[in-house]
Amino acid sequence: MKDVITLGDAMITFNPAVKGPMKYVQSFHRNVGGAELNFAIGCARLGLSTGWISRLGNDEFGRHILNFVRGEGVDISEVKLVDGYPTSLNFKEIMEDGSGRTFYYREKSPTETLTVDSLNEEYIRQAKVLHVTGVFAAVDQHKNVELIKKACSLAKKHNVLVSLDPNIRLKLWSKEEARTALTTILPDVDVLLTGTDEAELLFGVTEMDDVLAKCREFGIRYGAIKLGSDGAAGFDPDQVIHKGAVKPRKVVDTVGAGDGFDAGFIYGLLQNWDLDKILRFANTIGAMVVSVSGDNEGLPYLEDVLVETGEKKFIER
Numbered sequence: 001m002k003d004v005i006t007l008g009d010a011m012i013t014f015n016p017a018v019k020g021p022m023k024y025v026q027s028f029h030r031n032v033g034g035a036e037l038n039f040a041i042g043c044a045r046l047g048l049s050t051g052w053i054s055r056l057g058n059d060e061f062g063r064h065i066l067n068f069v070r071g072e073g074v075d076i077s078e079v080k081l082v083d084g085y086p087t088s089l090n091f092k093e094i095m096e097d098g099s100g101r102t103f104y105y106r107e108k109s110p111t112e113t114l115t116v117d118s119l120n121e122e123y124i125r126q127a128k129v130l131h132v133t134g135v136f137a138a139v140d141q142h143k144n145v146e147l148i149k150k151a152c153s154l155a156k157k158h159n160v161l162v163s164l165d166p167n168i169r170l171k172l173w174s175k176e177e178a179r180t181a182l183t184t185i186l187p188d189v190d191v192l193l194t195g196t197d198e199a200e201l202l203f204g205v206t207e208m209d210d211v212l213a214k215c216r217e218f219g220i221r222y223g224a225i226k227l228g229s230d231g232a233a234g235f236d237p238d239q240v241i242h243k244g245a246v247k248p249r250k251v252v253d254t255v256g257a258g259d260g261f262d263a264g265f266i267y268g269l270l271q272n273w274d275l276d277k278i279l280r281f282a283n284t285i286g287a288m289v290v291s292v293s294g295d296n297e298g299l300p301y302l303e304d305v306l307v308e309t310g311e312k313k314f315i316e317r
Ligand SMILES: Nc1ncnc2c1ncn2[C@@H]1O[C@H](COP(=O)(O)OP(=O)(O)O)[C@@H](O)[C@H]1O
Pocket: 195, 225, 226, 227, 228, 229, 230, 231, 232, 245, 246, 247, 248, 251, 254, 255, 256, 257, 258, 259, 261, 282, 283, 284, 285, 286, 287, 290
């Protein structure tokens, strides 16, 4: 039995050794990234039993990612290394203020070999939450959208909660393509974890009350709008709450904060915490992630979050 499962593409992420425009960066550190994978690692570090469905290239980078993910304690029984498809790459640019851009090399993704028929219904049935994102949908907007829809329909059939982070990457598809595809997934979604721009793109509205009304139309019961340094606004069937951000030690690299927030939100939901506590926990994780360089390196262990929120004493090791 898994608490959480997710499906998506992973990449070798090349983090620049120095800040500034990428065309002047001469060396990079080889790390691992990918929105769904970051989320899975975030959940595993919090102590959730987590599984990841994917395909990687049968190459050195694919083996490295597989070993890394296994080392993080994520179940990889639904991950295969496939011949003829290179493992995807992502080069990052990080500016002095911590903001950044990504440059993808993910055409012919190994996940092209992941088909509707390869989905393991039993694997989905035994989970509590299926988390999907718009990144995987965009990687192959025809096949993967069908795949996500199938995974969501299996989840619904077995009362598995479906969570969606639209994670809209306009380098991978247009606004119109993203809206059309993700709108077909929304009716199966129970939890929506989105940014303001993404909510506007999906629903054509930005005010929290309007977003909420749209979510209710789609039967979405829980969710949050992530507001960067302003924290997040969350909702459940009874209420809407805005919770201010937690002050990060330093903003070093903002990539991955949303995935970390998502992991924290889902963790809190699975503990049956009230919305206020869930948002505080998820905001704390987001603030911890932005203070570390790398997409998932800053994702905290449960104990680290509890020290940060003051619920646990720091023990020097
Ligand atoms: N500069 C920041 N200061 C404090 N918290 C932050 C900051 N940036 C992000 N966060 C936290 O991380 C969450 C996700 O970040 P955000 O940038 O909104 O999402 P995304 O990475 O999906 O664009 C925010 O809701 C907030 O809790």
